[in-house]
Amino acid sequence: MGKAFGAVAAVGAVGSLVAMKRTWDPLPSVKAAGFTTLDMSIYEENKLVTEKWRGKPIFVLKKTAEMVAKQTEKQKARDIVIGGAHYMVSIGLCTHLGCIPAYDAGKEGFLCACHGGQFDFSGDVTKAPPPRGFDIPPFKIDGNLLVLGEAGPEYMKMKETGITL
């Protein structure tokens, strides 16, 4: 009798926990509103523009010819190339705890005021505590347009080579 009661109660308890967990999940409407399209021809060189995708800031930086010429292979691997121009496109949140770092165009780098993390112009980390460079959002190149939220072949390659998470 006790065991039977326990078994029924356990099923009920597990069922309610599942329901509670699912109730706290993001709503379908939140999940669905997840695409942003950027026209990449409007950006100016070495001028950081912050776009928005899934409520998060997206850094877009068109690199100068000088930056492209001097960058290392590691920095180059993070580039998104559209129409011959090189762009740094990444989620503008410090990979430490999610503050928004500020860009200094003179020093060509980012500084996070929260805990002092630093990043270079390609979004790679140069000073801890952030454990890695900026994350790159899923993207798909479509002519002059960049669609965020959809994973294209260039993004898949970055993910496979471990450039972004």
Next chain:
Amino acid sequence: MAHFTKATSVKDWLNQRLAIEKVEKVMASEYWIPKNINFLWAMGLILMITFVLLLVSGIFLLMYYQPNVDTAFYSVNYTIMRDVDFGWLWRHVHGVAASVVFLIIYIHMFTGIYYGSYKKGREMIWLSGMLLFITFSAEAFSGYMLPWGQMSYWAGMVITNLFSGGSLHADFLVEWIRGDYVPAQAFLSRFFMLHVLLLPLAILGLIGLHFAALRIPHVNNQDGEEIDFDAESKKYLAGDKVGSKVMRFGNDFLSKDMMVVGIYLIFFFYLVFYHYGFAMDPVNFDPADGLKTPAHIYPEWYFLWSYEILRPFSTDIGLMAFGFAQVIFVLLPWLDRSPNTVPASRRGLFAIWFWAMLLDMIVLTAMGKLPPSGIFSTIGLVAALTFIGLWILLPIITMFEKKV
């Protein structure tokens, strides 16, 4: 069925049904408190009164507050502060009490540590107290989200990100807690629920447990003396009030307590009326903006010490140090290996440990407020390592402590 007689008075009527005389004895006039105590023993009642102040002011704020990302900020800063008569009073009482309650909690905690009030049967008092500290912290954090200003938003962002577990990248857990990719409506609504319902319920339950845990071992005293409460109370009831080592909780102990409470309330309302600014961060008077981080993100003063333990390290080590700092106080009754239940001043090395720990936490608090650069970064790192080191040393120094 019990036998009831015609009541001779209202008191008798109630007594037959609710045994109010017996309840009064158990709860007050025959609940025995040692005489050998000082003003630090009044912190419990001060905390209870501050909690009631929070509850009452919270009820009034709740009548006008709107848990909506578009209207929350204005319902607080416009409706409550300007439209509602005396709305400012409830807000300032609530804000000041939320801050001051932690000051008293820390005094209460360190009093317990100093006098060894977590040992010899008093472990449950310490445990339930630490659970209260944790729920109060969660209550303070969830309440901080509600005005939906810049500090609300970014503190919410940073603290929920802690749950990704550093290199574990448990982003799904962070998104589950938020109900969105970033703090948004779902986040605000659920933290509102936690703040006004679930956490206060938990706090009420834990206060009950905390008080219950006190009944059998009784309140500690200034010398950690083991008092025979049965014998001493018999002595008191037999008329030897001077010779007895105990006194009644009500109204004898309470009347002394209320003296301290009176002084506290003067200080408290001085803050509410003339110096409330310390509890109102200026940055939080800008509405939440997910695309603009404030220059410095720092928690309220009472979380600074644990924040500073997180800060000087790389993500994973920082998280581990932070986790360590959050749980280590809970284990105090078992990390202190000494059998002595006496004030720290009579415990040799432990006295040094006590003051070093207190000082270290003050240094951590100060460094947590300063920008993380240069010398402050170094001092912060040293203080964080000292904190961890002191806890590692505790079992060792107390193991070799001489019995007093």
